[in-house]
Amino acid sequence: MPSNPQALSGNRLLALLPPRERKRILAACEPVELCFAEILADPGERIRHVYFPTRSFISLTAPPDVHGDLEVALIGDEGMLGASLLLGVDISPLHAVVQGAGPALRLGTQAFRDELKRSSSLNRVLGRYVYITLCQLAQTAACNRFHLLEARLARWLLMTYDRAHADTFHITHDFLAYMLGVRRVGITKAASSLQLQSLIRYHRGDITILDPPGLTAAACECYALDRATYDRLLP
Amino acid sequence: MPSNPQALSGNRLLALLPPRERKRILAACEPVELCFAEILADPGERIRHVYFPTRSFISLTAPPDVHGDLEVALIGDEGMLGASLLLGVDISPLHAVVQGAGPALRLGTQAFRDELKRSSSLNRVLGRYVYITLCQLAQTAACNRFHLLEARLARWLLMTYDRAHADTFHITHDFLAYMLGVRRVGITKAASSLQLQSLIRYHRGDITILDPPGLTAAACECYALDRATYDRLLP
């Protein structure tokens, strides 16, 4: 049996709550299995459930443009989907798509609101989480402006690696191009360069992270900064 | 004498509060005059005061990179600086510099926290404001990725125009380049194109907006989307 709080809940935000409140919230949650490409939220639509991924992860993309979407954030077991309810807004700000299939905990909007009213710890933890999200969005805005594709790709792979809890996951170049807002060919070039450096290996959509530290060195500092921000605020 | 709430407070967020609470907060505020280039916050530093600009405006920039800073948000009388206190974090996430000199209302961190405890309207309004900020950051991330400099420049000029409440303001190409994260020469080219189209006029740092609707057409949709988001949430 798992005995540390993280394993008990499977989600780091919930793991930070005092046992009593965590238990109450876990009891209210419903375990669900998220499927790849499932759409969990559309911008402007009402939020029906919040999700705490445990071994799944979710991509948030900016409202599409002529050029297609662009991923601006990734949510795994370190976060949650639907935190804007903390701000009193029950409208989803962004498009949310399941990017890595797997289990998550789900809670209805009203039940989540009730918990927010009851638990000041939940408020504290989620406030910090929203703050982290703000920081990371600002970082991403700068990243998109300045950093070369290869570095951005490395960052993205590391972020996914952290959330997938596995060194192999399935992602095609096409999909990566879509997430990073570039041509598929651009990904092919950047990815093959990373592969030449033995940092990753891939084959028909299966990507393996071979050398996380090396990949971190190849990534822009955004990755390290994001992690530092998180660790500082939610240790 | 001004008689509408906005004129009474000079800041749109405060104007949205019920008269009683607005009065109480206004009484606690200290009017200050912000000077151009004054630094109001540094990332990682403790927040000492929150600011409600009335006729001034403040630039938020992402932590600098090898390439220099990059503006990710602009705060004028439609917003405030220091809203992260609402999230329970008293550390500034970004660099804040006065971009347009002028008056603002200032409140000490503790006084602001007290008001947050007392006023649920303040919580509601600021929650929505933080939500808007989230949306706009995501939008900006995509904007930086996809949109051409001329459109981004037009967007920036319009955002400043809205906050300056004047059709002329002082900004050199050099400074614009810094804000948008590009070369000064790039700004010169984009700006002279806008001038050729009679959308703006400039001369040694004095920029005049000649044709706001025309400029809106030249800008990317981000500008219109940002405004729509704001108007939907804080009418």
Place this chain on the structure above:
DNA sequence: TGCCCTCTGTGCGCTAGCGTCCATACGGCG
């Protein structure tokens, strides 16, 4: 075994924006 679909790699010309250096022009101040 053969077929077809999906994934990856390559080549070509093109554009936006880069880095750099130099040229002009305005305007305040001595």
Place this chain on the structure above:
DNA sequence: CGCCGTATGGACGCTAGCGCACAGAGGGCA
């Protein structure tokens, strides 16, 4: 009036990434 600092404009070659079109290479399935 002249000088100099600041603001703007232009020219150079260069690179990252674009759009497009096509070629190969697995791999699942009939």
